[in-house]
Amino acid sequence: MTKNIKEQWRQFAAWVNGVENDEPVVTPEEKRAARPHLPGFVHRVLSEKNELRLYHAFSAVMCLVFTGTLLLTVLFLPTFGGAGNPTENEVMERYVEKGIEEVGATNLISNIILVYRGFDTFGESCVLFLAATCVMILLRKDEKNTTAYDLAERAEDAEIESEENTTVLRSVVRMLMPVILLFGVYVLLNGHLSPGGGFSGGAILGAGLILFENAFGLEKVRRFMSEHVYHIIKVAALYFYGFTMIYVFFTGANDLHSIIGTGIPGMIFSAGVIMPINVAVGLEVACTMYAFYAFFSKGEL
Amino acid sequence: MELFTILLLIGLVVCAVSASLAKNLLNTLLIFMAFSLMMSMIWLLLQAPDLAITEAAVGAGVDTVLFLLTLKTIHALKGTRFDKGHDEKH
Numbered sequence: 464m465t466k467n468i469k470e471q472w473r474q475f476a477a478w479v480n481g482v483e484n485d486e487p488v489v490t491p492e493e494k495r496a497a498r499p500h501l502p503g504f505v506h507r508v509l510s511e512k513n514e515l516r517l518y519h520a521f522s523a524v525m526c527l528v529f530t531g532t533l534l535l536t537v538l539f540l541p542t543f544g545g546a547g548n549p550t551e552n553e554v555m556e557r558y559v560e561k562g563i564e565e566v567g568a569t570n571l572i573s574n575i576i577l578v579y580r581g582f583d584t585f586g587e588s589c590v591l592f593l594a595a596t597c598v599m600i601l602l603r604k605d606e607k608n609t610t611a612y613d614l615a616e617r618a619e620d621a622e623i624e625s626e627e628n629t630t631v632l633r634s635v636v637r638m639l640m641p642v643i644l645l646f647g648v649y650v651l652l653n654g655h656l657s658p659g660g661g662f663s664g665g666a667i668l669g670a671g672l673i674l675f676e677n678a679f680g681l682e683k684v685r686r687f688m689s690e691h692v693y694h695i696i697k698v699a700a701l702y703f704y705g706f707t708m709i710y711v712f713f714t715g716a717n718d719l720h721s722i723i724g725t726g727i728p729g730m731i732f733s734a735g736v737i738m739p740i741n742v743a744v745g746l747e748v749a750c751t752m753y754a755f756y757a758f759f760s761k762g763e764l
Numbered sequence: 765m766e767l768f769t770i771l772l773l774i775g776l777v778v779c780a781v782s783a784s785l786a787k788n789l790l791n792t793l794l795i796f797m798a799f800s801l802m803m804s805m806i807w808l809l810l811q812a813p814d815l816a817i818t819e820a821a822v823g824a825g826v827d828t829v830l831f832l833l834t835l836k837t838i839h840a841l842k843g844t845r846f847d848k849g850h851d852e853k854h
Contacts, residue, residue, distance in 0.1 A: 570814075666826060752826050755830060
């Protein structure tokens with residue numbers, strides 16, 4: 464009885480894992496050739512099964528060591544919300560009490576991220592931009608790094624895609640697309656009033672664009688999001704962010720009067736630089752997300 | 765609400781373990797997506813809605829798409845039309 468259940472479970476697991484029942488037959492010579500990384504004597508002592516077991520044991524030990532180290536570190540952390548914690552200082556109090564008055568955004572997080580800690584965020588954005596640029600350089604396919612194999616593969620993908628019946632996907636996307644884009648724009652524009660902000664809103668917009676591309680293909684997206692438009696948005700948003708932050712840093716550090724007011728807290732046009740910066744960051748993120756996807760799957764925008 | 769939180773936390777652990785034990789990479793990916801979704805709900809319960817939105821959009825959405833594309837590029841999607849098996853490069 465138990466054996467029967469075990470067998471059924473094995474079949475079920477194989478089905479879940481997509482493993483075929485007919486394992487290919489391997490000769491000893493092929494086995495020897497399949498493990499060229501081992502020197503001859505180790506190969507004789509260590510069977511293939513035992514080698515695999517050795518790796519498993521080693522990875523389990525590594526896992527346990529890492530988990531143990533991390534858990535040990537957690538033991539030495541200060542208690543959550545304790546009164547004597549290093550984070551409980553006058554900085555936090557000031558953020559909470561004076562944040563709305565000094566910066567004007569009712570969402571305290573965006574106050575802290577974009578104004579109080581604006582310098583850190585700006586540095587982080589530069590790092591992210593650099594990383595994204597490097598990925599683009601690596602993923603980009605043009606006539607210099609496209610092989611015949613890539614072309615054949617892309618043609619095959621295009622053929623499969625043209626034969627696919629995507630009626631359901633298209634109808635659903637047609638209904639969902641306006642809602643997703645509207646929600647993304649809402650999160651972007653209300654970053655200083657409600658949860659959200661540039662990065663989250665941009666990610667939602669980017670995800671929406673990816674969905675649209677999946678349903679309707681690259682040609683339809685190119686109507687409003689070609690490589691030219693992508694470059695313009697990316698560079699313009701980055702320059703806008705940079706120059707705004709330079710102005711804010713300059714006036715703030717020198718105690719000069721800034722022409723950017725705080726406005727009435729809670730209104731959509733308030734909180735000074737936060738909303739424009741959110742929009743710039745959001746556009747940047749949306750473009751980058753979509754470009755990642757497009758470069759990765761098609762090698763072009 | 766406390767019960768819900770505990771269920772979510774248990775789900776997190778189950779997802780984390782099963783994602784590392786699943787043999788098919790596509791399954792790992794889907795389990796990871798479920799992990800992100802649960803994580804975003806936990807962020808919401810911890811009163812961090814900003815993080816919850818980002819986690820749902822990036823962790824569950826865009827990350828999964830990029831991982832899927834990676835698997836497709838290296839022909840590791842078993843059992844789909846992108847599994848080209850012994851297709852040799854060049």
